[in-house]
Amino acid sequence: MDFLAWLQSTAFATAVAETIWAYPLLETMHALGMAMLLGSLGLTNLRVLGFKPELPLLGTQDLLPLAWLGFTINAVSGLALFASDAIYFFSSYTFRIKIVLIALAGINAVLLSRKVFHEPPAGGGADPVAKGLAAVSLVFWVGAAVAGRLIAYTP
Amino acid sequence: MDFLVWLESTPIAAAITTSVWMYATFETIHYIGLAMLVGSIMLIDLRLLGFARSLPLPPMLGLLPWVWVGFLINVVTGSLMFIYNATSFGTNKAFWVKMTLMALAGLNALAFTVAVARTGERWLTAGETPVAIKVVATLSLVLWLGVMTAGRWMAYV
Numbered sequence: 001m002d003f004l005a006w007l008q009s010t011a012f013a014t015a016v017a018e019t020i021w022a023y024p025l026l027e028t029m030h031a032l033g034m035a036m037l038l039g040s041l042g043l044t045n046l047r048v049l050g051f052k053p054e055l056p057l058l059g060t061q062d063l064l065p066l067a068w069l070g071f072t073i074n075a076v077s078g079l080a081l082f083a084s085d086a087i088y089f090f091s092s093y094t095f096r097i098k099i100v101l102i103a104l105a106g107i108n109a110v111l112l113s114r115k116v117f118h119e120p121p122a123g124g125g126a127d128p129v130a131k132g133l134a135a136v137s138l139v140f141w142v143g144a145a146v147a148g149r150l151i152a153y154t155p
Numbered sequence: 156m157d158f159l160v161w162l163e164s165t166p167i168a169a170a171i172t173t174s175v176w177m178y179a180t181f182e183t184i185h186y187i188g189l190a191m192l193v194g195s196i197m198l199i200d201l202r203l204l205g206f207a208r209s210l211p212l213p214p215m216l217g218l219l220p221w222v223w224v225g226f227l228i229n230v231v232t233g234s235l236m237f238i239y240n241a242t243s244f245g246t247n248k249a250f251w252v253k254m255t256l257m258a259l260a261g262l263n264a265l266a267f268t269v270a271v272a273r274t275g276e277r278w279l280t281a282g283e284t285p286v287a288i289k290v291v292a293t294l295s296l297v298l299w300l301g302v303m304t305a306g307r308w309m310a311y312v
Binding site for chain 1: 175176179182183186187189190193194195197198201206207208209210211213214215217218300303304307308310311
């Protein structure tokens with residue numbers, strides 16, 4: 001708690017909280033990062049599930065830089081938004097659910113990329129385990145986006 | 156202004172007012188629609204600009220229905236949120252900037268559709284996008300980023 005109080009008292013955090021344009025700018029970046037992340041990982045996961053078979057499965061690796069860019073934008077903008085009101089966000093259950101969902105989505109992404117990209121199955125199709133991981137990935141990421149939006153409305 | 160006042164007095168607006176959850180739900184669905192719309196259109200535009208070349212262009216253009224579904228979701232949820240806030244959103248500068256940018260993005264998409272219909276067979280399968288199409292793709296990215304920015308600013312002006 002001391003750390004959170006210190007964090008939100010830093011010059012940076014007060015600037016985010018009190019400058020008129022800083023908060024909406026960070027929120028816009030956060031929405032853009034979300035669209036990058038959900039767009040690229042959404043298409044990759046749907047492809048593993050069998051959607052758009054005309055797209056080569058291994059070719060979806062080309063989308064990973066966009067997913068990482070979106071993730072980085074959101075880690076940076078998210079940390080700045082968090083710092084502006086650290087005690088409030090940390091004590092929000094919805095915020096905690098969001099962070100847990102992101103952690104689970106991250107672990108899931110490592111497993112899925114091993115399964116699909118590092119030991120690609122012969123024939124280019126994905127096995128049932130990979131499909132299960134892809135479906136779970138969609139649930140975790142959409143869940144994180146929903147939880148994120150609801151932080152403002154819930155305890 | 157009379158029209159905006161009337162909108163806020165409709166039963167739809169009253170229903171949203173009586174339920175705290177309803178507005179939060181519309182806003183959340185609006186974000187999912189945004190991810191579908193901007194997420195898909197960004198993939199198409201970036202592919203046109205030369206990103207992710209391992210993915211053939213024709214099936215990437217096949218993502219357009221996702222753009223439309225996201226757009227429809229956001230027209231519906233956006234209209235419902237507008238009805239609830241008609242007098243404040245209707246006089247909000249950021250809202251009108253957002254609508255103008257959306258109209259321009261629509262015209263830009265129309266130009267793209269016409270160009271693909273007229274010249275697409277020359278470059279779609281070859282995978283090398285003409286410069287004019289790259290300009291349209293860049294404009295699309297800029298305009299949708301502007302729509303998102305203006306949309307977020309509505310809550311602050």
